[in-house]
Amino acid sequence: MSVKPLSYYRERYIRFQPSPFCPGCGNGTILNCFVRAIDELGIPRERVLCVSGIGCSAWIPSPNLRGDTLHTTHGRAIAFATGAKVYNPHLYTVVFTGDGDGAGIGGNHLIHAARRNIDITVILVNNLSYAMTGGQIAPTTLHGLRTTTSPYGNPEHPFDLVKLAAAAGATYVARWTTYHVVELTRSIKEALRHRGFSFIEVLSQCPTQQRRLFGLRGPMRTLPSRIVEMFAEGTYLRGRPLKGSYLYALPEGDPEEVLRDVGEALRDLEASARLVDHIAFGRVVRVDAEDLEEAAGRLRALGGLRRLADATEGKIEVGVFVEEERPEFTESLREVIRRAEVRP
Amino acid sequence: MLTPGRHLVLGNIACAEGALRAGCRFFAGYPITPANEIAQYMSQELPRVGGYYVQMEDELASMAAVIGASWAGAKAMTATSGPGFSLMQENISYAYMTETPCVVVDVQRSGPSTGQATMPSQQDVYQARYGAHGDYEAVALTPWSVQEMFDLTVRAFNLAERLRMPVLLLADGMIGHMSESLIVPEEVEVVDRRRPTGPECTPFDTDDPSLIPEMPLFGEGYELLVTGSAHRPSGRRDYTPIYMERKLWRIREKVLRAEPEIRDVVEYELGDAEVAVLSYGASARPSFGAVRRARGRSLRVGMLRLRALWPFPEEVVSRLAEGVEEIVVVEMNMGKIIREVERAVCGRCRVSLVSRVGGVLPTLGEVYEAIGRAVR
Numbered sequence: 001m002s003v004k005p006l007s008y009y010r011e012r013y014i015r016f017q018p019s020p021f022c023p024g025c026g027n028g029t030i031l032n033c034f035v036r037a038i039d040e041l042g043i044p045r046e047r048v049l050c051v052s053g054i055g056c057s058a059w060i061p062s063p064n065l066r067g068d069t070l071h072t073t074h075g076r077a078i079a080f081a082t083g084a085k086v087y088n089p090h091l092y093t094v095v096f097t098g099d100g101d102g103a104g105i106g107g108n109h110l111i112h113a114a115r116r117n118i119d120i121t122v123i124l125v126n127n128l129s130y131a132m133t134g135g136q137i138a139p140t141t142l143h144g145l146r147t148t149t150s151p152y153g154n155p156e157h158p159f160d161l162v163k164l165a166a167a168a169g170a171t172y173v174a175r176w177t178t179y180h181v182v183e184l185t186r187s188i189k190e191a192l193r194h195r196g197f198s199f200i201e202v203l204s205q206c207p208t209q210q211r212r213l214f215g216l217r218g219p220m221r222t223l224p225s226r227i228v229e230m231f232a233e234g235t236y237l238r239g240r241p242l243k244g245s246y247l248y249a250l251p252e253g254d255p256e257e258v259l260r261d262v263g264e265a266l267r268d269l270e271a272s273a274r275l276v277d278h279i280a281f282g283r284v285v286r287v288d289a290e291d292l293e294e295a296a297g298r299l300r301a302l303g304g305l306r307r308l309a310d311a312t313e314g315k316i317e318v319g320v321f322v323e324e325e326r327p328e329f330t331e332s333l334r335e336v337i338r339r340a341e342v343r344p
Numbered sequence: 345m346l347t348p349g350r351h352l353v354l355g356n357i358a359c360a361e362g363a364l365r366a367g368c369r370f371f372a373g374y375p376i377t378p379a380n381e382i383a384q385y386m387s388q389e390l391p392r393v394g395g396y397y398v399q400m401e402d403e404l405a406s407m408a409a410v411i412g413a414s415w416a417g418a419k420a421m422t423a424t425s426g427p428g429f430s431l432m433q434e435n436i437s438y439a440y441m442t443e444t445p446c447v448v449v450d451v452q453r454s455g456p457s458t459g460q461a462t463m464p465s466q467q468d469v470y471q472a473r474y475g476a477h478g479d480y481e482a483v484a485l486t487p488w489s490v491q492e493m494f495d496l497t498v499r500a501f502n503l504a505e506r507l508r509m510p511v512l513l514l515a516d517g518m519i520g521h522m523s524e525s526l527i528v529p530e531e532v533e534v535v536d537r538r539r540p541t542g543p544e545c546t547p548f549d550t551d552d553p554s555l556i557p558e559m560p561l562f563g564e565g566y567e568l569l570v571t572g573s574a575h576r577p578s579g580r581r582d583y584t585p586i587y588m589e590r591k592l593w594r595i596r597e598k599v600l601r602a603e604p605e606i607r608d609v610v611e612y613e614l615g616d617a618e619v620a621v622l623s624y625g626a627s628a629r630p631s632f633g634a635v636r637r638a639r640g641r642s643l644r645v646g647m648l649r650l651r652a653l654w655p656f657p658e659e660v661v662s663r664l665a666e667g668v669e670e671i672v673v674v675e676m677n678m679g680k681i682i683r684e685v686e687r688a689v690c691g692r693c694r695v696s697l698v699s700r701v702g703g704v705l706p707t708l709g710e711v712y713e714a715i716g717r718a719v720r
């Protein structure tokens with residue numbers, strides 16, 4: 001795969017500048033992966049129809065991406081796409097949707113399109129909240145997180161969208177994050193080539209709303225990369241939960257102080273400790289140690305800790321979860337036409 | 345499809361048959377009484393002419409799929425009743441904004457809410473006019489017979505294609521479920537949307553005096569920007585007031601300019617009439633009977649029947665007010681179109697109402713009595 005300069009993609013695929021997004025928003029990364037995918041597959045622009053609903057994620061294709069775009073109503077993009085795809089199956093029909101758009105108000109259309117196995121690709125940008133309207137609780141917001149409508153912590157539980165899509169009958173299901181750009185690009189290519197309903201959830205950074213959500217401090221410009229690192233830290237590749245031998249120490253109070261104490265306690269061991277942002281636990285001390293048993297024993301004796309968490313606890317699995325074949329809807333509709341025509 | 349000639353069919357079948365004749369090749373819907381036969385017939389007949397029937401998960405999705413199919417090039421429709429029509433309103437609003445041709449059939453039933461699901465009404469006439477959010481001009485046709493279910497469905501498609509907008513067919517459970525003779529003509533006039541011919545296209549504005557822009561389709565290389573947000577003539581999202589002001593003016597004005605053509609009223613014995621009965625759809629049937637009976641008894645009574653309810657034929661009703669002493673409005677709701685009539689009449693003649701709700705049609709006797717009161 002040859003590396004093309006950004007200007008190549010910009011000239012070919014982007015019709016307007018500047019981007020409508022906040023600086024450091026994950027939506028730009030996702031757009032980037034998408035244009036690379038269609039470029040690498042050599043799909044002509046006039047055969048790509050991008051349909052989106054309402055929300056920041058809906059602005060990934062509309063109006064900046066060149067090609068046909070249909071920017072619709074909140075939650076209904078998949079239903080609009082269904083009509084267009086049925087009537088013109090020649091179009092690569094791609095839906096960009098948000099977690100609120102696709103799993104909240106539009107959740108019904110998501111499961112039914114998956115059930116029909118219609119050949120459209122849904123890229124669902126999960127920023128864990130309703131970003132455009134100010135960061136309210138979404139059906140993906142983790143339990144306990146603070147949003148503008150859960151100031152005391154979210155009393156609800158999130159959907160596992162991969163399980164939801166798979167159970168509903170999607171025949172290609174993947175989850176990645178904006179950290180996994182190579183994997184995401186490859187996955188979009190697979191989804192576009194797949195004959196059937198393909199669903200890709202992308203965990204994405206929204207520095208504007210996730211500062212509150214994850215309780216992040218520090219200057220705004222540092223947040224995007226920190227959140228992306230958090231996605232790296234907070235996920236593991238499907239079937240490969242562990243790389244290295246480590247655990248997390250969850251501080252009771254000031255993480256910096258705990259880091260110092262941990263360092264002290266493990267001084268004579270083959271071990272290192274550093275502060276990281278964890279998607280489920282916030283700011284924690286990550287301890288990498290050769291003898292994890294010994295390190296854990298010493299840390300348990302230490303004060304100032306809520307508890308220890310093992311390497312996989314609270315982490316999100318990423319990868320390709322489903323890839324299978326089942327009769328595709330528009331083909332089945334053409335079969336219906338054949339059957340109807342032979343009747344007298 | 346039915347062969348040309350005479351058939352005895354349900355109003356709903358006549359509607360579906362009209363749609364097929366008008367070139368409808370995509371139907372998306374969700375089951376609801378009393379509109380079901382339209383979907384059933386379409387599921388049977390559309391594949392036979394190479395078209396698609398898709399049963400969606402709800403009415404929001406049905407309306408959405410219809411719009412998506414329309415931009416892919418289909419003449420598309422959905423059919424529903426009051427509760428489903430309510431669910432469609434957000435996307436009908438989207439269709440006005442994006443100037444998407446399509447046909448929405450509302451076989452009205454008695455409400456509010458689930459009301460009397462199997463019984464007719466004319467309670468959605470304002471939902472048809474004002475149900476969707478924002479500003480727009482609606483076009484709605486009201487058939488009074490099985491034949492008109494066919495004829496006006498064809499017309500609804502032709503108007504939708506010509507005006508580039510959703511057109512509503514306001515039927516009701518009585519006409520939809522009634523069997524009557526239908527004459528399917530050898531050929532019907534079919535209008536197709538104006539499409540761009542050159543490589544350039546401005547999909548959302550035009551210099552044409554009709555104010556109706558050409559409509560490109562997906563997959564033709566025009567790199568279309570279709571959005572429900574305010575946009576420039578190119579389709580590019582832009583909230584600058586001048587763009588939205590022009591858009592709203594244009595989607596209203598294009599209908600008003602076409603109003604003389606959309607206008608569809610049937611006049612009966614109005615020449616020397618002192619009293620006019622004004623009605624539409626199913627309730628025009630007993631009204632017509634009453635007017636004929638009154639004429640038989642030498643009462644100077646005539647009738648104005650509206651086949652296109654929206655835009656309201658203000659000019660016609662205004663003229664009528666000059667010639668008669670009273671207009672008796674007959675409708676199957678608590679009195680809705682009477683407000684439009686009063687507005688057009690503006691005090692120049694008396695206006696009275698014969699109204700029935702509860703799933704029953706005003707009777708011939710009730711209308712006749714009202715005529716009697718009016719001529720006195």
Ligand SMILES: Cc1ncc(C[n+]2csc(CCOP(=O)(O)OP(=O)(O)O)c2C)c(N)n1
Nearest residue numbers: 055056057074098099100101129130131132
């Ligand atoms: C019917 C309707 N309800 C509510 C809204 C307001 N609204 C606009 S964007 C949005 C949130 C979108 O959230 P999400 O889908 O997660 O997208 P994000 O902005 O996070 O990318 C909402 C609720 C709307 N436009 N339409």
Ligand code: SF4
Nearest residue numbers: 021022025056131206
């Ligand atoms: S609010 Fe969040 S999701 Fe929306 S553009 Fe800004 S950073 Fe991106």
Ligand SMILES: [Mg+2]
Nearest residue numbers: 098099129131
């Ligand atoms: Mg969101």
